[in-house]
Amino acid sequence: MTQAEAKNVNVWYDDFQALKDISMTFEPNTVTALIGPSGCGKSTFLRLFNRMNDLIPLFRMEGLVTVNGQNVYSKGVRLDEMRKKVGMVFQKPNPFPKSIFENVAYGLRVNGINNKKEIQETVERSLKQAALWDEVKDSLKKSAMDLSGGQQQRLCIARALAVQPKLILMDEPASALDPISTNRIEELIFELKKDYTIIIVTHNLQQAGRISDSTAFFYLGELIEYNLTKKIFLNPDNERTQNYITGRFG
Amino acid sequence: MGKGRRIYEKIVTGILFSSSTITSLTVILIVVFLFKEGIGLFNSTPTEKNYVIAVSKVNTVPIITSNQLADIFNQDITNWKQLGGLNDSIVRLTVNDLANIFTEEELGPNLEFLPAKVNEYIKATPGVILYLSKNQLPSNFEGRVIPVKKITVKDFVGGKHWYPTTEPIPQFGIWPMIVGTLMVTFGAILFALPFGMATAIFMSEVADIRLRNILKPVVELLAGIPSVVYGFFGLVVLVPLIQQLFKLDVGETVLAGSIVLGIMALPTIVTVAEDSLRTTPRALKEASLALGASQWQTLVRVVIPYSKSGISTAVILGIGRAIGETMAVLMVTGNSSNIPTSFLQPTRTIPATIAAELGETPYGGLHFSALFALAIILFLFTIIINLTVEIIKNKNRRA
Numbered sequence A: 001m002t003q004a005e006a007k008n009v010n011v012w013y014d015d016f017q018a019l020k021d022i023s024m025t026f027e028p029n030t031v032t033a034l035i036g037p038s039g040c041g042k043s044t045f046l047r048l049f050n051r052m053n054d055l056i057p058l059f060r061m062e063g064l065v066t067v068n069g070q071n072v073y074s075k076g077v078r079l080d081e082m083r084k085k086v087g088m089v090f091q092k093p094n095p096f097p098k099s100i101f102e103n104v105a106y107g108l109r110v111n112g113i114n115n116k117k118e119i120q121e122t123v124e125r126s127l128k129q130a131a132l133w134d135e136v137k138d139s140l141k142k143s144a145m146d147l148s149g150g151q152q153q154r155l156c157i158a159r160a161l162a163v164q165p166k167l168i169l170m171d172e173p174a175s176a177l178d179p180i181s182t183n184r185i186e187e188l189i190f191e192l193k194k195d196y197t198i199i200i201v202t203h204n205l206q207q208a209g210r211i212s213d214s215t216a217f218f219y220l221g222e223l224i225e226y227n228l229t230k231k232i233f234l235n236p237d238n239e240r241t242q243n244y245i246t247g248r249f250g
Numbered sequence B: 001m002g003k004g005r006r007i008y009e010k011i012v013t014g015i016l017f018s019s020s021t022i023t024s025l026t027v028i029l030i031v032v033f034l035f036k037e038g039i040g041l042f043n044s045t046p047t048e049k050n051y052v053i054a055v056s057k058v059n060t061v062p063i064i065t066s067n068q069l070a071d072i073f074n075q076d077i078t079n080w081k082q083l084g085g086l087n088d089s090i091v092r093l094t095v096n097d098l099a100n101i102f103t104e105e106e107l108g109p110n111l112e113f114l115p116a117k118v119n120e121y122i123k124a125t126p127g128v129i130l131y132l133s134k135n136q137l138p139s140n141f142e143g144r145v146i147p148v149k150k151i152t153v154k155d156f157v158g159g160k161h162w163y164p165t166t167e168p169i170p171q172f173g174i175w176p177m178i179v180g181t182l183m184v185t186f187g188a189i190l191f192a193l194p195f196g197m198a199t200a201i202f203m204s205e206v207a208d209i210r211l212r213n214i215l216k217p218v219v220e221l222l223a224g225i226p227s228v229v230y231g232f233f234g235l236v237v238l239v240p241l242i243q244q245l246f247k248l249d250v251g252e253t254v255l256a257g258s259i260v261l262g263i264m265a266l267p268t269i270v271t272v273a274e275d276s277l278r279t280t281p282r283a284l285k286e287a288s289l290a291l292g293a294s295q296w297q298t299l300v301r302v303v304i305p306y307s308k309s310g311i312s313t314a315v316i317l318g319i320g321r322a323i324g325e326t327m328a329v330l331m332v333t334g335n336s337s338n339i340p341t342s343f344l345q346p347t348r349t350i351p352a353t354i355a356a357e358l359g360e361t362p363y364g365g366l367h368f369s370a371l372f373a374l375a376i377i378l379f380l381f382t383i384i385i386n387l388t389v390e391i392i393k394n395k396n397r398r399a
Helices: A042-046 A079-084 A100-110 A116-129 A149-161 A179-192 A205-211 A229-234 A239-245 B002-039 B066-073 B095-101 B114-124 B153-158 B175-206 B209-224 B227-245 B254-278 B282-290 B295-306 B308-323 B327-332 B350-358 B366-398
Strands: A004-013 A016-026 A031-035 A059-067 A086-089 A167-171 A197-201 A214-219 A222-228 B051-055 B091-094 B128-133
Touching: A004 A042, A016 A042, A016 A059, A016 A222, A031 A042, A031 A205, A042 A167, A042 A197, A042 A214, A079 A086, A079 B282, A086 A149, A086 B282, A100 A116, A100 A149, A100 B295, A116 A149, A149 A167, A149 A179, A149 B282, A179 A197, A179 A205, A205 A229, A214 A229, A214 A239, A222 A229, A222 A239, A229 A239, B002 B366, B051 B114, B091 B095, B095 B114, B095 B128, B114 B128, B153 B175, B153 B366, B175 B209, B175 B254, B175 B295, B175 B308, B175 B350, B175 B366, B209 B254, B227 B254, B227 B327, B254 B308, B254 B327, B282 B295, B295 B308, B308 B366, B327 B350, B350 B366
Parallel strands: A031 A197, A031 A214, A086 A167, A167 A197, B091 B128
Antiparallel strands: A004 A016, A004 A059, A214 A222, B051 B128
16 A cells, blocks of 8 residues: 555645646655755655645645545645644754653644553653663653754654654754764664655755665656665666766755 | 044044943933932921921820821821820810910910910820921920831831821821732733733734734834823723723723723733744744644644743733833823722822822922832832843743
8 A cells, every 4th residue: 555645746835836746656664765956845745745835825736645545635634633644853853842751742632642641651652662762761851952952853753753653754854963863863764664654855865875765856846756766876767866866966 | 544534433432432321321310319319208207397296294105106197187096095195185286276275365466475375285285286386386395295206118118198298297108009000000911911912822823924914013003102192092981981881980990090001011012922922933833733733732832832931021011011101090090099999999000199299299398209219119110020021031041
């Protein structure tokens, strides 16, 4: 079964067309990297899957976007229900100015879960999955703002995992981190692949090469090439992909 | 050319330096002046200069306070026993009363026998209390001048009566004004906070950019309307409305003052609160929404907690705006110096009192000093408010 799909998607901001007729499918338990120069539309594309673009004034889209076979943009869809199934990790770590525990519990609480035991178990499970548990298990009540940048980002991943999404969107999750923290995040992504489907936007080509199964190259709002990562990096079909991969522009 | 430029720069520096010096000096001088004029009230006797209170020699009451004096002359105290003295009923007299007791011949055409008659009367009446000027006092005075307790800060702040011009003894108790000011301010915030917050939230979270661009200047315009206009509006619209609505004898009430001040504090609260709501990073809001929170949940759980120090600042600045406002409150609160016990009673605030009375007060007198002391109290209020804002801001910066 396909985890997520985009079919003939066009996006405009006012009269600027940001995405041009994009069609892609994402298989379960894979990591897909979206690469391309700044402004190529890859973040816009990523944010279609949990409708985060809706917040932007003058945003307009056409086409079909599905998650778990459900049309994300159909009229009757409940945003909160839909977003629960799609986790998101942002470029800069953005924990809430609350305790570590409350950060992870947030998604449960806003979804009406009040059972203390359930919340506790979920927080522990999510922090373990995000490989943060051992570092914070004794200081769950401490403010999340006291954590290091790398820890904060893993906390944000734990926070996203707590609501048990199927699909996880990552928007350059390691770009604000040091190499060691980046490495930990990459290992984590590799682990998470067993249970989740991940779409990741990255500027770091080596990173895309290391962690992804498939890679999509975006350029000026168009999907230039989408294929297995090995194929894209070793023997791309398109000349522009070749040029970008080899660093001739971007 | 280089030299000309250097001189020019020196002149500019000099002008900037002297302007800032003058500004700071002015502020300091005003504060010094305020305290210098106001402090005079304390440690002075509440009787007019050159006037004394005389009692009989047999009277054992050692010292008397201005409140007791007022009670005596209001006939609330009628026996010296009530003041810890002997069981003599009090005979209250002023010099004018003596003129009624004795005939013109007895006092002499130029009142030259008055001192003698004073002696005579005081000797004959053990319960007497007589208010007279020092030069009417006989040289061989056979009564006793009873000292009047000096005005203390406690009497001033805690005193329940403000009769600054009563004879023989004025009373300077500002408690009614403190209560009135705090009640009007509290009412104003009670009124302005929900409306202000609702407007701020609407403008920052709900309204689209075009609507916001219309609303914001409108709210800010509210701040620019002269306070007399608010007062006038209150007097003509609100006061009769309140009078009818609650079937009162007078509509000039704490409530009227609160509503007018609330409207005046709105722009401050809306602007400051809205600015602080808008400083919530978009990333935090998006993180919340991405976890399935609704816009409302995001507002309550993320945006408001994040900007709570800004919101507190907004409220405190609103209080500051309300507490010092003079003209509008003066016009709608009825200027009664009683302690209000409900929002439907008239009252008078500290600034309104100063504004209403300063013009009719002789320079340098006790009343004059009392008004300045009142201004000091107001000044202290606003200092506390400003300090609170600073503390909240600093705390926020550290967090």
